Amino acid sequence: MRYVIIGAGAIGGTIGGRLFQGGHDVVLVARGEHARALRDEGLRLVTPQGTDTLRIPVVSEPGELRLTPDDVLMLCVKTQGTQAALDTWAYAPVEGGGTAAGRLPLVCAQNAVENERLALRRFARVYGMCVWLPSTHLEPGVVVAYGTPLSGMFHIGRYPHGLDETARRIAADLSGHAFAAYPDEKVMRWKYAKLLTNLLNAYDAVCGDPAGTEKIGALVRAEGAAVLDAAGIEYASVDEQRARRGDRVTAVDIPGAVANRSSSWQSLARGSGSIEADYLNGEISLLGRLHGVPTPANDVLHRLANEFARDRRPPGSLSLQDLMSAIDAAASPV
Template identity: 55%
Template sequence: MRYIVIGAGAVGGAIGARLHQGGHDVLLVARGAHLAALRADGLRFVTPEGAETLRIPATGGPVPARADDVLILATKSQDTVAALDGWSRDLPVVCAQNGVANEREVLRRFPDVYGMCVWLPAQHLEPGVVAAYAQPCTGMLHVGRYPQGVDDRTEQIVADLGKHGLAARATPDVMRWKHGKLLGNLGNAVEALVGHPDGMADLAERARAEARAVLDRAGIPYSTPEEEAAVRGHQVDVRPITGVSRGGGSSWQSLARGSGSIETDYLNGEIVLLGRLHGVPTPVNEVLRREADRCAREKLPPASMPLETLNALIDERCAAGSR
């Protein structure tokens, strides 16, 4: 197979790097300064073991399809539709993305869609550079056909991912695992907005408790932290990288890059949507979604809001909802 990684940022760049190191044919899809750096100097892939420059082919857009191509979509969720424009609709698409809305959106256009639940702590802030912080495996990836099941292609993708530096599992109920990951990702907006002051973890847990009530009302199954810990073990432990400081997660990085957009509509916003559909109030996630989106539009840096201010906005929204 040739793996075409659309969105060669933190997660996509790390997956593409490990597939390339495993001897697979890889094409990275990027844009702007990142694409220029990849073409000129290659991908500088930095891990706790050291740094390596990988000469992986890169393009800015669709290329003629081959029969053995697999698209790995690693963009932010808000970019899903635009990122797939121009690619052959006959190709299988693996959604290596946070959130749970991408697979359904892609299935409108592509008949063969796979979900990927990604546990892969990585950072992309500088053109041409991706840092991945976990050992002994760079990431653990659950892969399954959407909406359910495992097929021969799933098994081949999992085998290829597992050849070098990644742990991968064929998972028939992949969307259950992605809903579990969604619960964990609800704290991304908190981190992006306020950083890591005392009390931020409590606010993130309020968002998750609200979300669990929504998912339970909707009858949507999700993996638990205990299940995730048992599967992950110590295969994806975060380690420091000499000379490379670790900032924050994907939403934090969106604000740090000043990208102008953020994926919160598909994380906290997913809970808000489900809450509205099933009659469950979601004031915590509603404020987190709104404020993260505002900060992205205004290109504010991460941690630009005091935690006290954010808590006050949430309390105000809760009070308004109770009247």
């Protein structure tokens, strides 16, 4: 199988780079300055073991690549970029006839739980993948992966549920070099569990004060668990996640590299103008409104993260006191 990595940022660059190092056929999809750096200088993959420069083929559009029936499309963009990526790739022609949407597997190697639903409107074969992979992408051509002894851990299965040989083969390929990957017929229970963890991303982005991490984390997770329970949505427990991960993936500092931060913090640091909050804290806001469960902490972080991204405010520029005041006001409306 050849892996076409749509979105060669922190997650996609690490997955693509590690697969390439393991001897697999890989194509990276990137645009702008990042694409130019990848083409001219190669992917610089920085890990606790050192820095490797990888000369991986790079394209920016489907027209630059001849898709074959053996290709796997791995979607690694943030959720706010998913629809545009689907628009671009769904109807790309495949060698022998047909289109990508009808013939190729699409793996959603992304946070949040909306990507698979969006993809299933276009693609006949959609796979969910829960991603545990501490990494950053702040500089064109450079990806930093902090995990050791493994770079990351994944669960993969058909969406909405089930397993097949493709899922097992992808898991085996990922497990062959620097990752652990597990086929799972109920992959979305892992993705919903990861959603609860990712609710703290917006806090890291807008405030990030270590003094409030435990308190804010408890607030947003309690609201998230309450709405998932109200909606009857299954999710893996904290103990189950901890047992599965064990000491396989531990994020460590890398000399000369920025400290590991959330994907939402990275969006603000790059001044991208967008952030994933609509599909993280916003997912909890949505479910809370559908099921009559108040979610003030998530609502506030959802709103603030979008404001920060829109106004290109620097990450961490909101005080913990101001954030707590906003959450208290939302929890006690007049």
